[in-house]
Amino acid sequence: MIDLTVTPWREAAACIDVTYQVSFFPSKEDLLGIAKAKAICATCPVSDQCLSWAIESNQTEGIWGGHTSKERRTIRRGWLEEIRKAS
Template sequence: MIPNLDWMQHAACAGMDPRAFFTVGNHARAQVNEARKVCATCPVREQCADWAIQTGERHGVWGGMSQQQLRQRRRRFTSRARTDTRAAS
C-alpha cells in the first residue's frame, strides 16, 4: 500500500532545513526547543507523529514530541498492534 503523504504539504516545517529537527552536539536541547516551537504551530502534528511511529523513526523531533514522548507513543502503538493481531486471529 502506498502511504498518503499529502499531509506533508501542510507542515509548518515545509521548506525548512530538516537538520533543524535532528539535534546534535552541545546545543541539542536549545535546538529541540526551537524545533518544538515550529511544531506547536503545525496543523499536521498528529499525522507527523503517526508517520514517525509507523516508519520506526527513532531520532529527531516529530509531531512536536520529545524523545521520551516518541518512545511512549511507539510502545502504545506496538501494544495496540499486538492486541489487534491477536483479536484478528
C-alpha cells in the same frame, strides 16, 4: 528525504518554511534546539499526521510531530501493544 507521494500532508507542514532555519535533527544535548523545533511543531496543522507517520515508520532520529525520538519510543511501545492486543 521525505517521499511526498506517500506523505501528502507534508505539503502543509510548518517546517517546510525554510525561513525558520531550525534543525529538526538537533542532538539530544541541544535542549534549545529541541525546544525551537518543538515550538514550530506546536503551530503545525499536520502535527498529528506527522507523529503518526513517524511512529508507524519508526523514525529513530529527529523531532517529528513535536516529539523527540525518546518520547516517540514510549508512544510506539504503546501503539505496538495495542496492535498486539487487537490481533
